[in-house]
Amino acid sequence: MTDTNDTLKQTPLHALHLELGGKMVPFAGYAMPVQYPAGILKEHLHTREKAGLFDVSHMGQAFLSGADPARVLEQVTPADIQGIPEGMQRYGLLLNDEGGIKDDFMTTRLAGEAALYLVVNAAMKDADFAYMGERLKGKADLKPAPERALLALQGPLAADALERHAPGVSQMTFMQARRIAVAGVPAIVSRTGYTGEDGFEISIDGKDAERVARALLAEPDVLPIGLGARDSLRLEAGLCLYGHDMDESTDPVEANLVWSLGKRRKEARDYPGADRISGHLADGAGKKRVGLRPEGRAPAREGTEIADKTGRVIGRVTSGGFGPSLNAPLAMGYVESAFAANGTKLDLLVRGKALGAEVVAMPFVPNRYKRAKK
């Protein structure tokens, strides 16, 4: 363990995590706080009730520049990148040539800027940047930004707290992004997150990260939140964790992420794996990602087999645990498509016992994004 910790990378907030009593664990090659002294349960509930600050500086940030980076980026994703309006962020999937999901990522078109700002998953960033770099070579210039830190401020009081350090942010709506000073520091702020709550992600230079984090933590409603609660919050929000709820063996139809495919892209079939994915779009896929509510109190963890009522195994749990806000266990996983309809009764094979469960719509906890009024 000591050897491992010695080789782990640290975010610019490492010293602050230790000062706050963070319990550090290895995650994606980084030493990251899984929880602070409050504990996962309180941290989770606090985020849903007030506001929580997360260090997500381990995630991969980059800028893509060139003559037409949006058009070029569409070579590796089925998202409508060219259609992202100025000042907006959009979710997309990075696909391999078979349509398998290599990662999910966010693309931002900042007002008045030619370069696109990208955020990819921590565990995948080296692979993603190598893949994008190779695929887009000569057509666009990908510049990773390892010097940048990323903070997430999430929860119903996040906007009030951030407004005091970045006047104007509370006027932003869901998925909007802009450059603005936070606590006197130049930042890229987007009204997004990974908790299902209203909130923001704040990208800043690593050298400024502690100053910004301390300013936000000084707000009475803001507590530091670790990766443990980040995971239970995103699971309640029905959001995928890459490498668990999707990977290269799954395509966007199977992963139930068809909404992230651009309409124009679906029609043009001009993205990697379009043959397989178009087929699945037309005829359905063999398996599908669904939400599951176990009947009792026992959580069904990742890897738990899912069986139909005759005992035949028809799928597997990919994320599962206990939802503090739901006050009940919850899971997501893949099942054969015939069993994917909401209300389908299934069994989860936990420690050799069949525990009843029902396929349910996600999110498990209603999301509370600050959407623009139509």
Added chain:
Amino acid sequence: MSEVRFTDQHEWVRLEGDEATVGITRHAAEQLGDVVFVELPQAGRKVGAGAEAAVVESVKAASEVYAPVGGEVTAANGALEAEPAKVNEDPEGAGWFFKLKLADKAEFAKLMDAAAYQEFVKGL
């Protein structure tokens, strides 16, 4: 007179006569974090020393609870099913898991006493 011993899997066992009460240590409860679910053995079940006897789950993960000594389960702490947080609040008291009728006193004698367990935890 009761006597408490500890295992390297972070269970405690309190022996009164031939009745052994088993739970997880304060250290284990702190490491686990907020307990949200426990699965307890049925009375009458026979378990060997070191066998899986119960399960304790936090928000994050599931862990087995092993029987520190062998014997027949005589009772389980059903209160934990409704209030699993008792494991965090009072791990070495109201948060006990199950009781068993000790089969072999020598198994108990082999376990760590409080001082030895303290040393063991310090070395982790």
